[in-house]
Amino acid sequence: AQSVAQPEDQVNVAEGNPLTVKCTYSVSGNPYLFWYVQYPNRGLQFLLKYITGDNLVKGSYGFEAEFNKSQTSFHLKKPSALVSDSALYFCAVRDRHSGNTPLVFGKGTRLSVIA
Amino acid sequence: EPEVTQTPSHQVTQMGQEVILRCVPISNHLYFYWYRQILGQKVEFLVSFYNNEISEKSEIFDDQFSVERPDGSNFTLKIRSTKLEDSAMYFCATLRDFSSYEQYFGPGTRLTVT
Incomplete structure (x- = not known):
C-alpha cells in the first residue's frame, strides 16, 4: 500500500x-x-511533480523539490520564503504503474512565514 | 486557464437528509475523482470515475454514497442519508487522460451535518 509521511x-x-x-x-x-498547496478556504493547488529524470524539480512560485530514491524522500524547498507562502502544504504519491490511481496524501504541514 | 468548479461552496444539512454535491470538470478531462478532508485531517480518496462508471473506490465510499455524470458535464456526489461524521470538505478533481500526471482540484464544498 502507498503511504506518505x-x-x-x-x-x-x-x-x-x-x-x-x-x-x-x-x-x-x-x-x-x-x-x-492549500490556502485558507481554498482548494488544492498543484505546485510541482516528480515523474522521472532530474531529481531536482522546479515548480510554481519559486518552489522546488528534491527526489531522493535511497531515502524515499521528496522534500519541498524554497531559497527565500515570503509571507505569502504561508499555507498548508500536502505531499502526495501515486504508483507509477497504476495508471489513473488516486493520489495518497500526507497529513499536511502548515508553513508559517514570519515577517 | 480552465478550472474545476464546485457548487455549493457550503452546504448545511440535518442528519439523515440527502445531499448532492456538484462539480463541473475541466472540459477535455476524462477522469474524475472525489476526495474529502475532515477538518484538521488529511485529504482522503473516495472514488474515481471514468467512462461513466466507477473505476475505483475506497472503504469510505459505502452504500450511502453514489456518483454520476447525468448530463455529460456535471459530476455529482450524492450522500443518501447524511451522518454527523460526513461533515467535511469535499473536493472534486480531474485528470486529463491516462498519460497525464497532475490532478486539478476544485475549490471544495464544505458540508456541515447537524
Missing part, C-alpha cells in the same frame, strides 16, 4: 530565509510524487 505539523521560518517542508513516501513500484 509529513513528519512536521508546523514549520515556522522568517521571511527571506530558506524553507524546507519534509516528505517521505512508501510505494510498491516507482512513484509519481506531487506537492500541493
